[in-house]
Structures are given as C-alpha cells and as structure tokens.
Amino acid sequence: MKIYVGSLNPSKLTAVSEAFPEETVVEMDVDSKVSSQPFSDEETLEGAIHRARECAMASKADLGIGLEGGVMEIDDDLYLCNWGALVDQYENIYTAAGARIKLPEEVHEQMNKGLELGEVMEKYTQKNNVRKKEGAIGIFTNGQMNRDKMFQHIVTLLKGQWEYDQL
Ligand SMILES: O=P(O)(O)OP(=O)(O)OP(=O)(O)OC[C@H]1O[C@@H](n2cnc3c(O)ncnc32)[C@H](O)[C@@H]1O
Numbered sequence: 001m002k003i004y005v006g007s008l009n010p011s012k013l014t015a016v017s018e019a020f021p022e023e024t025v026v027e028m029d030v031d032s033k034v035s036s037q038p039f040s041d042e043e044t045l046e047g048a049i050h051r052a053r054e055c056a057m058a059s060k061a062d063l064g065i066g067l068e069g070g071v072m073e074i075d076d077d078l079y080l081c082n083w084g085a086l087v088d089q090y091e092n093i094y095t096a097a098g099a100r101i102k103l104p105e106e107v108h109e110q111m112n113k114g115l116e117l118g119e120v121m122e123k124y125t126q127k128n129n130v131r132k133k134e135g136a137i138g139i140f141t142n143g144q145m146n147r148d149k150m151f152q153h154i155v156t157l158l159k160g161q162w163e164y165d166q167l
Pocket residue numbers: 006007008009012036037038067068069070080116117118119121130131132134135136137147
C-alpha cells in the first residue's frame with residue numbers, strides 16, 4: 001500500500017512509518033486550510049482532516065493521513081493537543097487525538113501575544129527545530145515522551161479503526 005502523509009515534518013513521517021512498517025510512506029506538502037497555529041480542538045482536527053483528504057486524492061495513494069499539532073484552552077489553562085485523520089479511497093474518514101499536557105503559563109502568555117508554539121519553544125529552550133524533533137511534549141515530559149511517539153500513538157489508533165472496518 002502507498003500511504004501519503006500531508007507534511008514534510010520528519011517527526012510526523014517517522015510516526016507513520018513506524019505505525020505502518022510494511023507500507024510505503026510518501027510525504028506530501030499540503031495545505032491544512034486552518035491557521036498555522038490552531039487554537040482549539042475543532043481547528044486542529046479540521047486541519048488534520050484537510051491534510052488527509054488532500055493526500056487521499058493523490059493519484060497513487062491508497063490512504064491519506066493528516067497530523068496536526070495545536071493548542072486548546074480549558075478555563076484559564078493552555079493545553080497541547082494533537083489530532084490525526086486517515087482518509088481511504090472510499091472517502092471514509094477516521095479520526096483520533098493524542099495525549100494532552102498543560103503548557104506553562106509563560107508559554108500561554110507568549111502565544112496570547114500571537115507567537116506560534118514552535119517559535120515559543122525555540123525561545124524557551126534555546127534549541128532549533130523543537131517541532132521537528134522531541135516537540136513541546138518531549139521538553140515538558142523530560143524526554144519521557146516525544147513528538148514521534150505521540151503521533152505514532154495517534155496513527156496506531158487511526159490504523160486500528162480503519163482495520164476494524166476491513167473485517
Ligand atoms: O510541517 P507541518 O506538518 O506543518 O508541521 P508543524 O509542526 O510546523 O505544524 P503543526 O500544524 O503540527 O503545528 C502547528 C503549530 O504548532 C507548533 N507545534 C505544535 N506542536 C508542537 C510541539 O509539540 N512542539 C513544538 N511546536 C509545536 C508548530 O510548530 C506550528 O507552529
């Protein structure tokens with residue numbers, strides 16, 4: 001099978017390759033059609049679905065997968081949220097979300113000023129490309145988790161739901 005993934009971000013591609021080790025994974029630069037920093041579950045999910053749909057339309061794709069990172073507020077707190085979508089050739093859409101962790105108030109304040117999480121994380125850690133590596137989840141869990149593993153969990157949930165429908 002050929003699985004198209006709507007991103008050039010290595011942590012997302014690794015996640016799909018690890019969840020589908022037998023399949024060919026192809027990266028594709030697509031438009032999420034949401035803001036570059038989604039700020040709610042709804043917007044983050046919508047971005048994942050748009051990415052997956054566009055990938056599923058690629059001429060050689062069997063499955064399209066979209067993974068989207070975002071943040072969402074609960075009361076006065078800001079949480080990291082991540083969503084994934086898988087679209088097959090019958091236009092069935094499967095969705096799944098990843099773990100959430102509360103982000104520090106300092107991060108919340110910076111994002112309220114309009115900065116994207118990726119930018120805030122670079123300033124906060126003095127490291128480049130955190131979003132392509134361990135991600136905020138890696139930094140704030142002291143490396144117990146990372147972005148690849150978190151997305152891999154989401155992709156496994158997508159794969160399982162799709163497989164269930166093939167039974
Ligand atoms: O190349 P794409 O696939 O767009 O990947 P991305 O990491 O740039 O973009 P996302 O849509 O996944 O995330 C939206 C924004 O949130 C940032 N972001 C999301 N999760 C993050 C994380 O765990 N660590 C750092 N930045 C994160 C990311 O850098 C973007 O600025």
